[in-house]
Amino acid sequence: MDGNAPPQDGQETQNDPTMALPHSIEAEQALLGALLVNNEVYDRVASLVNEAHFFDPVHGRIFEVIARRIQKNALASPVTIKAFLEDDPGLAELGGPAYLVRLAGASMSVFAAKDYAQMIYDMAIRRDLIAIGEEITIKANAMDVDDEPKEQIVAAEQRLYALGEQGSVDSGFQSFLKAVTDAVNVANAAYQRDGDMAGISTGLRDMDSKLGGLHNSDLLILAGRPSMGKTSLATNIAYNIAKAYKKGVRPDGTEGAVEGGVVGFYSLEMSAEQLAARILSEAAEVESHRIRSGDMSEEEFRRFVEAAKSLENCPLFIDDTAALPISALAARARRLKRTHGLDVLIIDYLQLVRPASAKDSRVNEVSEITQGMKAIAKELDIPVIALSQLSRQVESRDDKRPQLSDLRESGSIEQDADCVMFVYRGEYYKEREKPAEHELEKMASWQAEMEELMGKAEVIIGKQRHGPIGSVDLAFEGRFTRFSDLAQPWQGGPRNEEF
Template sequence: MLKKKFLKNFYSTYAEQYILASLILYNNSWNDIYYFLNVYNFFFKNHQIIFSIILEFLNLNISFDIYSICNRIKINSNFNFLNYLNYILQKIPNPYNIIYYAQIIHNMYLLRKILLFSNNTINNILNSEKLNINEILFSIEENIFDIVRDYLKEKNDSCLLSNIFNKYFLNKNFFKNFYISTGFKNLDNIIKKISGGDLLIIAGRPSMGKTSFSLNIAKHVSEKYSLPVIIFSMEMSSNQILLKILSCILNEDQDFINKNIDSELLNNFDKNYLKVMYSLKIFIDETINLNVMQIYTKCKFLIKEHGSLGLVVIDYLQLMSGINPTQNRVLEISEISRSLKCLAKELNVPIIAISQLNRNLESRVNKRPLISDLRESGSIEQDADIVLFIYRDEIYDSKNLLNKNIAEIIVGKHRNGPIGTTNLYFFDNKSKFSDF
């Protein structure tokens, strides 16, 4: 454990006193710092006690002063809180710099967290008889994610409406950069494109083409907008994903490509097709059992390396693990879906998460999916901005030639617009969807 003397440069007595005095003198000043400051940000125990009592009054919407605070502190305390509060009230002039001093306290707290977890990591490495590099890296990743999440709380997310208008609608590049289309005109007419921060769920029973549909959108986004796209494929290998994308680009059967890939196949195709393949900024991560924290870290790395990120695809949601796994899988999936929505907003990037459906619909006469069919749904339908179902009647009635190669895209939920259904052609052997 780090000794206190090593932390002497990582706390500010004056800043902590300033915050406490400001809140006592001007109770409403709490509105400026509520979104990121908490009890544990304070270094001194007595300051934590005072601040926790202040929070009680604030939560109850009760006015308070030093006397009401001291009355709530245990009588047998060895510390004279009344004298101390009188002392700090005399040295604090005004509350107008409360945000500045709150940021000092918060940042010092984060630095202490970094020091403590770094020290613990070093001790674990030096004292462990058998080192497990995966556990060590996971612990480092988890702690960093926790610290970054705390740091981001410090940003005030509230903006004046007129400022938002100036920032976006008076920006000539707003409409070009802020939205992405799916690449399918009829579907875009319903959902009016996807914006940064959206969580899009693509669901369907097995063999409906969920992965192919998501890859078609990913290819379109990377090709049209020249933006990096990352695909987290926990079910298929990177080679299988490559084959699907290559088949879609070359408009050729996967089996044919797979059998002839070692021959002069590629030389016989139009070189423009190959230019498309080499121009795509699509990254494939086939790590299994990913959690949201790991996805966050990998996305942040891509943004740092390439400056932006156009789309995140997760195949599929039920193969993810929670940061804090529980025996209740429904609750765990609910935590994952909420975290994915928060991640989309934080990165300002749309996230597509593929989801399975329950088997219950197989017993219905009309097997078209409903929101209630989402497997281990929990809060998926609540967290998602858009839910798309893929339904192909030919899976259930292969003899009806009218249904061949027809996929219904059902917009089951649309937070900011209408719902509806549109039809696309789907060529399963080419992993390719196209407009009618």
């Protein structure tokens, strides 16, 4: 088929710098010939290549006409596509409609069409890589005040990751057999754990039994009013997962976390040092305000140092960069997964993440952010927990228990999330209803209610795509900002004395 190569592949353009780019004119001719001889080949190559992947633009235009004809259930042959390309100047240079006949006549094997398509695709990806590299070089050399190097790195990472994802040809329709096999593998993982759960354990047994653990590709929203303990609960979960981390060979043969996991924590509100102090307060059982002030006994300080040593190798990574755009957040998560692994991502909190570009309304901005978070969960195949603030309308109701309509910009958050949970502590509200000292009857009633609510919290599951809704009762120790399993009266003792 060398004789059929377009003239521009010959001696006339040997000095053209673009000729150094990876390409195979012969593979392009072979694929087009196979398509013109047998239109059924298109179904085997459509997921791999499109007109943009062809190095020769004339070949790209021929492929586009063939594809459109086949998509309309019409025959694509040298005769039928001739009318659509008669005025094409590029085709005229190659010999006009006779070139189409030569392509079909020189077709050697339709069975090798997918190999030709793969070769064309690979060459196109290589050209794209070269183009991205050149663009990075040009941008890095251009000293633009508004173009920060860090932003250039994020943009380059995004483009490279997007380029890498383009080759996922198996991401379209899959057979029911494959889907069933995946479902059986998930159920088997739960069965191997004695029916415990299929997902990653939060370290809180009652919550695990309701959620079935944290499942890959799920977006979980943890919402609540200020002072309810959202960050504390998220921190507890992060610490529990990282503390339980064990590496090994998974049932599918890959290497990774067999228990617990590597946790990424975006702390957009608190600094990394403040978050670490909270975790150490929980682990060492020393009140966080005493850690900050240094007001610790010798015994407490010893526990604090021992807890710090035991957590040195804990796979918990904290990023406290303020006002991160969702694109940068995704890029950093990809980088963490590539370098250290990543099994769970926690974002504190959703409303502090910036959209990639300014939108005409806050609702559209939040919609882009939640869609971006769901995309991260699916792309990296990990559970993503995003904390969210609630609107003030909760405070105006007699029953302060939150509900889905209380979510700020609730439409997109509620729609994109696989699970929505609310943290509620009745003790916080009841404490603010304390009657005057002289109202003895009211005071007695208030004290009885406070004793009932003291040290308890509720996690209300308002939406769960894969399971039941309801509430989970937890114990809350305000001194250490720690949530744990609540001992029920019929259990006869504490279930989770150790955190």
